[in-house]
Amino acid sequence: MSAIIENNQLPFSAKFLQFYKDRTLLAILLSLFAVMFIYGIFFTENYLTITNFKAIIRDAALYGIMAIGLTFVTLSGNFFLLSLKETASICGVTFAMGMATGFGSPDLAGNFLVSLLAALAVGVVSGVIQGYFVGMGGNPIVVTLGGAGILYGIGAWWSDNLVINFTRPHDAEWLGTGSFLGLPSITWSFILIAIAAEIVLRHTNFGRKVYLVGANKAAGKATGHENFSMAIIVFTICSVCCAFVAVAFVAQMDSAQSNYFSAEFGSSGDMTILVIATVMVGGNSIMGGYGSTLRTSLGAIFIAMVDNMMVLQGFNSGPRIVGVGLMIVFSIIVFGLFAKGSRAQE
Amino acid sequence: MSTNPILKISKVSRTFGAIQALKEANFEINEGEIMGLVGENGAGKSTLVKIISGFDPGFKGSYQINGKEVKFETPSQAEESGIAIAQQELSLIPNMSVAENIFLTGAKVKKFATLNTLAKMARPYLDEVGLTEVDPTTRINLLSVGEQHLVEVARLISREAKILILDEPTAALGEAESRRILEMVERLAANGKSIIYVSHRLDEIFKITKRITILRDGVSQGIQETKDIDVNKLVEIMLGRELANMFPSKADHISDDPKLEVKELWPDGVLEPVSFSAFKGEILGLSGQLGSGAGEVLASIAGALQSRSGSLTLNGETFLPKSPSHAIKKKIAYCSSDRKKDGLFLGRPIFENLTSPALGAISKYGFNFGSSEDNYSRNLAKEFLIDVKRMHDESGLLSGGNQQKVALGKWLSIKPDVLLVNEPTRGVDVGAKSEIYQRMRELAARGITIIFASTDIQEITYLPDRVITFYRGMMIDEHRLEKIKTPIILKEITDPFNETNL
Numbered sequence: 001m002s003a004i005i006e007n008n009q010l011p012f013s014a015k016f017l018q019f020y021k022d023r024t025l026l027a028i029l030l031s032l033f034a035v036m037f038i039y040g041i042f043f044t045e046n047y048l049t050i051t052n053f054k055a056i057i058r059d060a061a062l063y064g065i066m067a068i069g070l071t072f073v074t075l076s077g078n079f080f081l082l083s084l085k086e087t088a089s090i091c092g093v094t095f096a097m098g099m100a101t102g103f104g105s106p107d108l109a110g111n112f113l114v115s116l117l118a119a120l121a122v123g124v125v126s127g128v129i130q131g132y133f134v135g136m137g138g139n140p141i142v143v144t145l146g147g148a149g150i151l152y153g154i155g156a157w158w159s160d161n162l163v164i165n166f167t168r169p170h171d172a173e174w175l176g177t178g179s180f181l182g183l184p185s186i187t188w189s190f191i192l193i194a195i196a197a198e199i200v201l202r203h204t205n206f207g208r209k210v211y212l213v214g215a216n217k218a219a220g221k222a223t224g225h226e227n228f229s230m231a232i233i234v235f236t237i238c239s240v241c242c243a244f245v246a247v248a249f250v251a252q253m254d255s256a257q258s259n260y261f262s263a264e265f266g267s268s269g270d271m272t273i274l275v276i277a278t279v280m281v282g283g284n285s286i287m288g289g290y291g292s293t294l295r296t297s298l299g300a301i302f303i304a305m306v307d308n309m310m311v312l313q314g315f316n317s318g319p320r321i322v323g324v325g326l327m328i329v330f331s332i333i334v335f336g337l338f339a340k341g342s343r344a345q346e
Numbered sequence: 347m348s349t350n351p352i353l354k355i356s357k358v359s360r361t362f363g364a365i366q367a368l369k370e371a372n373f374e375i376n377e378g379e380i381m382g383l384v385g386e387n388g389a390g391k392s393t394l395v396k397i398i399s400g401f402d403p404g405f406k407g408s409y410q411i412n413g414k415e416v417k418f419e420t421p422s423q424a425e426e427s428g429i430a431i432a433q434q435e436l437s438l439i440p441n442m443s444v445a446e447n448i449f450l451t452g453a454k455v456k457k458f459a460t461l462n463t464l465a466k467m468a469r470p471y472l473d474e475v476g477l478t479e480v481d482p483t484t485r486i487n488l489l490s491v492g493e494q495h496l497v498e499v500a501r502l503i504s505r506e507a508k509i510l511i512l513d514e515p516t517a518a519l520g521e522a523e524s525r526r527i528l529e530m531v532e533r534l535a536a537n538g539k540s541i542i543y544v545s546h547r548l549d550e551i552f553k554i555t556k557r558i559t560i561l562r563d564g565v566s567q568g569i570q571e572t573k574d575i576d577v578n579k580l581v582e583i584m585l586g587r588e589l590a591n592m593f594p595s596k597a598d599h600i601s602d603d604p605k606l607e608v609k610e611l612w613p614d615g616v617l618e619p620v621s622f623s624a625f626k627g628e629i630l631g632l633s634g635q636l637g638s639g640a641g642e643v644l645a646s647i648a649g650a651l652q653s654r655s656g657s658l659t660l661n662g663e664t665f666l667p668k669s670p671s672h673a674i675k676k677k678i679a680y681c682s683s684d685r686k687k688d689g690l691f692l693g694r695p696i697f698e699n700l701t702s703p704a705l706g707a708i709s710k711y712g713f714n715f716g717s718s719e720d721n722y723s724r725n726l727a728k729e730f731l732i733d734v735k736r737m738h739d740e741s742g743l744l745s746g747g748n749q750q751k752v753a754l755g756k757w758l759s760i761k762p763d764v765l766l767v768n769e770p771t772r773g774v775d776v777g778a779k780s781e782i783y784q785r786m787r788e789l790a791a792r793g794i795t796i797i798f799a800s801t802d803i804q805e806i807t808y809l810p811d812r813v814i815t816f817y818r819g820m821m822i823d824e825h826r827l828e829k830i831k832t833p834i835i836l837k838e839i840t841d842p843f844n845e846t847n848l
Contacts, residue, residue: 205705205712211694212702218688222650222680223703223756224671289693 028334029283029298036305044312052312054184056304061190062245063271064300067278068197069241071296072234074279075201077214077227077288079140081238083148085261085271087126090155092246095119096164096256099172112171116247123243124236126151131235135228156258163257176251186248190297193241197293210234214288270321277324278303281331303327350413352377352540353398353429353509358407359564360393367393368405369564375509375540380531382551382572383544385561386584386804391544394561395511398542399431400424430507432498434514438486444468445482448501471500474537476530492523496530503539510534511542516550528554546635547840548577560584581832585804592780593808594787596827600811601625605795606647606764610656613646615639617819619656624764624795625812629786632799633806634816634839640799641683643816644766647797648680649673660763674703679757683769683799689753692742696732697723699741699752704759722759730755731781747778754782758789765789767798771805783809807832817842 040047066084073081081087098115102108126147133143178185201207213220213230220227250256261271282299284291303324310320351374360368368390375381385391396402397409400418409416411427418424421431438447445464448471456463465482472480475496486494495515502510512531516524524547531541531554545551551558552572560567560583567583605626610619616639624630634640645651647658649667657666660676667673673680682688691699700723701708708719727734730751736744741752750771757765770786771779786809790796800806806813813830815822815838822838825831 203713203715205709205714208698208702208705208714212691212698215691215693216688219691219702222670222682222688224674225702226669226671289691 029281029295029302033302033305036302036309040305040309040312044309047309047312052308054187056308057187057190057301058184059307060300060304061184061186062249063274063278063303064190064297065186065193065245066238066241066271066275067282067296067300068193068293069238070275070279071197071282071284071291071293072201072210072237073140074284074286075214075288075291076210076230076234077217078134078231078234079286079288080144080276080279081130081235082141082144082272083126083130083151084238084242084275086148086152086155087123087239087242088246088249088261088271089258090126090151090158091119091122091243092250092256092260093155093159093164093258094122095172095247095250096166097159099166099170099250100164110166110170115172119243119247120240123239123241127236127239128232130239131232134235135226135231140231152258159256159258161258163255165255168254170251170254172247172251175248176253186252189244189248190300194293194297201293206233211289214285214290216289273321273328274303274324277328277331280328283331283334286332299331351375352412354408354410354413355394355398356408356410358394358397358405358409360390360397360402360405366564368397371407371561371564371566373398373559373566374569375542377508377540378535378538379557380535380541380543380555382555382558383542383561384546384548384551384558384580384584386802389561389584390564391561392513393564395431395513395542395544398424398509399429399511425505425507428506428508429511430502430505430509431511431513432495432502432515436494436498438494438498438501440487441485443483443485444472444477444480444489444497447486447497448472448482448504450501468500468504471504472497474503474534475500476526476533490523492526495527499530499534503534507539509540509542511544513544514546515543516545516547524550548580548836549841551580552577577836578833581803581836585832592783594784597628597790597811600628600826605660606797607659608643608647608656609659611643611646611658612654612656613639613642613651615642615819618821620821621656622814622821622824624797626795627790627793628812629790629796629798629810631806631810631813632797632816633801633803633813633835634799635801637818638816638839639819640814640816641768644680644768644797644799645682647673647764648678648766650680650682674760677760677763678766679703679760679762679764680766681754681757681768681770683772685749685753690741690749693740695738696727696741696744696752697737700726700732700756701759702756707759726755726758729758730785745778747774747781750774750778750782751785754785762794765794765796767796769800769802770798771800771802803832803836806830806835815839815842 046052066088070081070084073079095115095118097103098108098118099110102111102114103118108114130144130147134140175185180188201210209225209230213225213227217227249260253260278299279296280286281302282291282295284295306323306327307320310323353375355371355373358368358371359366371390371394373394383391383394393402397405400421400423403417403419416427439450443461445461445468448468449464461483468482472478472482477493477496477500480489480493486497489497499510515527528550531543535541543551543555555572558570558572558575558580560570560580562584570580570583603626604623606624608623609621611621612619615637620643632640632643642651646653647667649669649672653666657664660678663676665676667676667678670680686692691702697719701719708714708722723737724734727737732748732751732755741749744752754767754770770782774782786796798810807830810830811827813825813835815835817839822842825834
């Protein structure tokens with residue numbers, strides 16, 4: 001039999017980029033971390049304190065969890081779930097309703113488990129419905145924008161646009177403000193979810209399918225992996241992550257309102273932009289098929305660090321949102337530069 | 347006939363990365379001559395045509411017009427020298443009138459003109475191509491495809507083109523319309539235009555050309571006088587005898603144990619329901635030109651294309667696959683003709699591509715920690731002669747031949763009973779071609795039933811044990827083993843009903 005035919009005629013630059021693409025993006029991100037850290041130590045007061053690092057990692061946890069959910073959507077080639085904050089909004093309202101009124105039955109009022117399950121169920125339902133329409137061939141941008149309007153509208157309608165309060169002490173304090181071994185519960189949740197997501201993506205058939213379908217939908221279909229079920233599952237994962245974050249946030253605030261996630265959330269206002277930025281800054285491919293939740297987690301910490309620095313430097317929310325926007329643009333440019341030349345040569 | 351050719355190309359070569367599309371091509375055409383240009387898929391016809399028409403300046407060799415060396419950087423420079431090309435895909439604007447399309451660009455376009463003036467200006471050109479009865483103010487999309495081709499040519503001659511390249515003008519046309527094109531070609535030649543006629547339809551080539559240039563593997567095989575040569579000789583030169591031994595020998599006999607029975611399958615693109623059986627361990631070829639329905643039949647067996655009716659019987663079960671995943675569960679594998687579109691995950695590593703249809707087999711309870719996948723994909727790679735060292739490279743970085751091996755090899759992971767392959771060697775170099783044929787034969791010997799569709803006449807003659815021919819959505823005939831002969835198949839897939847009376 002003839003020897004293995006090898007094609008060594010690829011341009012050197014393509015090989016070089018292919019080999020170093022992963023490392024380069026990671027190296028850029030890590031060196032930015034280092035620069036930020038050193039700048040912080042020398043030029044920012046109150047930077048090198050435990051309280052401040054807890055604040056950073058706490059912020060990162062909130063949108064990090066949602067971004068991990070969104071990473072599944074993006075990796076599978078279904079772009080974005082644009083109804084992130086609206087999903088969180090309706091789930092937060094659901095949770096607060098449960099804690100405050102028990103959905104009309106006073107026996108259940110303040111029951112954490114029932115409220116949590118109700119909020120997660122709302123997340124599942126909205127995820128399944130949006131995923132169904134995307135799986136049927138709907139454009140994810142259009143479907144989830146429509147979903148955003150509907151979800152927000154229902155939440156606002158149900159709560160009459162009022163703030164729903166429930167008073168302390170309540171059963172959800174451990175999740176909202178509690179901590180374990182010195183770290184906030186939400187941070188622990190973030191760490192556990194990040195590890196679980198990475199294991200799912202790397203070591204399960206489902207994870208592999210996410211990458212394959214994201215890399216090429218048509219080839220996915222031809223090898224028996226349809227985007228229909230994939231879209232439903234990834235949108236559900238993402239929506240459930242939104243629901244969980246909403247519950248944690250509402251538990252922390254002891255109250256919920258339908259526009260909490262547009263204005264009050266985190267330090268930079270709009271949650272959808274923040275979460276999409278997190279996925280992008282991590283260096284995940286917008287077109288799908290390339291990236292990981294580990295990248296997303298690093299992206300979340302990076303954004304939280306930048307944001308924290310700007311807070312300590314005395315910027316108010318306007319410039320900080322500009323900062324997030326610049327980070328999205330920057331990550332797209334860097335990713336575009338390094339992705340070029342690595343893909344299919346003739 | 348003048349002794350000085352109007353266009354002369356000598357010792358032209360062209361490489362694209364690792365692929366040598368043209369090795370040494372010589373070509374010439376005289377004034378008022380119709381020159382046929384034939385060759386298999388991948389022989390370099392389209393590369394040569396692109397060089398002549400100025401689309402591809404990156405070649406080596408000499409290009410002379412009227413004895414003067416020229417170098418075109420863009421197609422418009424070639425057009426100024428009187429060279430124009432009518433491509434297979436028309437470049438007309440469907441909802442504009444005939445006259446407007448003819449004078450869309452070029453020196454004769456006036457800044458302001460009414461449709462009537464344009465129509466008057468268009469008249470002589472339309473007459474010249476034989477569209478005497480067509481009103482120049484008609485919208486293009488009201489004309490038939492054949493008439494649109496004629497309008498395209500009228501547009502070219504309106505810009506004083508002296509050398510016209512017609513690239514497969516009749517590929518999508520019926521017999522009557524094809525005849526109009528041929529008449530036009532002859533009329534234009536009589537008016538002193540030189541015409542390069544590229545076609546797979548050898549009957550047409552024999553009917554209208556005086557001389558024929560044959561390309562094989564990027565090398566021109568000398569210019570043949572049409573009257574000195576017959577179809578068999580032409581095909582022989584086209585294919586080259588020494589290439590026949592790149593094919594493995596056929597089976598000794600065909601088993602009479604039908605493995606897959608196809609009953610009344612009727613997908614879009616096929617005129618009437620199709621029924622046939624495929625036997626255990628045979629290679630069955632479906633032969634037909636583009637649009638003949640052979641590929642559609644294959645796709646509908648695999649569930650990739652919906653069939654209006656019919657059923658398959660495989661291993662005693664009767665069913666009609668609704669989707670590719672349904673077919674995969676029934677152990678039917680389908681390798682499509684376009685590996686970039688739905689054959690490969692180009693951005694993912696090779697080993698992921700190889701195991702993609704059989705994730706269940708490489709995992710336990712849905713978890714996959716790599717070791718069994720590693721073994722699995724290595725074995726597949728070894729079997730298909732894919733470099734094991736490159737398993738973690740993106741599959742998009744492989745050459746066309748190696749990509750095709752991955753696209754085909756991945757289907758072994760489901761241990762198929764039936765392997766369907768559409769165009770097994772499209773865009774694949776000769777070395778990999780021969781390896782793929784070898785592999786297909788070995789798989790068949792192992793008892794897998796292989797059905798493939800191909801427009802490559804050489805492949806369809808030498809590879810399969812049985813051939814079924816298709817023509818315009820109809821099943822024509824079936825041949826076995828030594829009864830498979832190139833001229834008979836060519837006849838059946840191009841002109842089974844003697845419509846051309848060659």
